Amino acid sequence: MSQTDTAETTANRTDGEGVSTTAGETVEETRPEWTCHETDGETKLAVGDLDVHYGDDHALKGVSMDIPEESVTALIGPSGCGKSTFLRCLNRMNDRIRAASVDGTVEFDGENIYQDGVDLVELRKRVGMVFQSPNPFPKSIRENVSYGPRKHGDIETGLLARLTGRAEPDREEDLVKRSLERAALWEEVRDRLDDNALGLSGGQQQRLCIARCLAVDPEVILMDEPASALDPIATAKIEDLIEDLAEDYTVVVVTHSMQQAARVSDQTAVFLTGGELVEYDDTQKIFEDPESQRVEDYISGKFG
């Protein structure tokens, strides 16, 4: 289906019913119950009727879904389907795009993060993010990890702190070690913490970025195609890490690799072109028996 067809389809939609395009062909309806997934465990993020516009472009259309804590939620769909837009809404990264307007609610532990007076620095500390390409700072491995805690004032190491006796070198060492261990990188870098992080391999750099994210003690980790630039071995390590992190954190991961979604996630949300959440369910259900024919066609490669 072309993008034009989808646009026409949406324009002709009547409430929850099967839809017909202007050309008269019938397109599958989207049923609310396909996205109304009852998740196991407490809801960490509750997204309600989320709409995002980039200027005239309607990038996300009325998306509602509950993301349970301490689990991995995968977001899949073709390019331009709105999955990365959705991810960026979860810690208000879209605020940085001037033309973006966001309507709806995102409740984080019951508090709407889009209400007035939300401290964005605090929000992004609690909802961390890892990007597609590893983006370490051109600093030492140690400084990359301790950057966040220092910035947030969790560790005092400056000249004034040292002069007044408040410097906490042990605490910093401990934090760097714990974060690197948690990101499964410690053993590989323990003897070269002062080396420049840019000297690490791509996979190590990505785990360093995850360690940097963990160092500020987040509750949610958003990952935007975290392994798409990595070779299969580095990818496998990241996938192991994602599963491991889900024991303590709520992980939401955007991926183009359906096999990766199938391997690492507990629940999967399928977005299709037009910014629509079409189906959200246990990952096993999505990959073995999806409700929507369009989801079935997409994940089986029956498109175009």
Place this chain on the structure above:
Amino acid sequence: MIAVARDDYRESLDTLRSDVGSMAAAVLEQLRRALAALDADDHASAREVIDADESINRRYLDLEGDCIDLFALQQPVASDLRFIAASFKILTDLERVGDLATNLARYALADGPEVVTDVRVHQIGETAADQVEAAIDAYVEGDGEACRAIAERDDELDALCQHASEAVVRELVAGEPDRWEIERLLDGISNLLLTIRDLERVGDHAVNIAARTLYATDSDPELIY
């Protein structure tokens, strides 16, 4: 043309379906020839059935390999996954039906006196073969409804088999055979009971095929459990 890889994949699924169908046709032919050999005491035909089992086994391994290739190379999901997984299991059932057909052929080769006249082995055999044929038709056509009907009809086959087994024992006892008579009839009786048991198992494999087909078509595991 850009969609070559995906076209090839869709084609290989169609090929798998027709290859399993044609293996099933070969197995059914074996089964019916074995039944006819039993009926007519045709040793030559029975030997042919036994010899042909080797080619059924080779076909089974080839098609199993095709399924493994599809799993490994195409990483199927959703209905494709269910179809290939079901085919993989159905192949085993077909191979076993082939083995049971050779069992029947071996019973046909065994010499022994005609022991019981009241047992309609031919009718039981035809019913079992019809069940396999219906199950494989349902698989090829992707017909979930037919699968449920096959599972229900299996009760009739089971009843026929149970009735036949009881009839064998009853007739044996009614004849009040002495020790020498029992010794003389022993091989014939046990072959007859084994024939009935094997045909009942053919029916069970037909139900297995139907159960996997229903899972493939409707994602319904009802008949598997």
